[in-house]
Amino acid sequence: MDYFIVAITTVAGLYFHWWLYVRIKRWIDRDLALSLAGDSTAKRDYMLSRLAEAQASGIKRRDLPAWLEQAAAHYQAD
Numbered sequence: 001m002d003y004f005i006v007a008i009t010t011v012a013g014l015y016f017h018w019w020l021y022v023r024i025k026r027w028i029d030r031d032l033a034l035s036l037a038g039d040s041t042a043k044r045d046y047m048l049s050r051l052a053e054a055q056a057s058g059i060k061r062r063d064l065p066a067w068l069e070q071a072a073a074h075y076q077a078d
Helices: 002-037 041-057 064-073
Strands: none
Touching: 002 041, 002 064, 041 064
């Protein structure tokens, strides 16, 4: 019974750390996109949609900052 408790606690702890790691990565990516948008609400929406596009396209995390900077440079206010 003791091994069962240790195993369950270990698995729960590993899952929690994985979940926290994934959430922090998402927050960092979102913060990067929003920092490139500045104060413009329209540009914020645009950058968040570009971030979603980059994630759907499979852009690697190391390439994401340059990709988002290029997307921000191509933004045209309506």
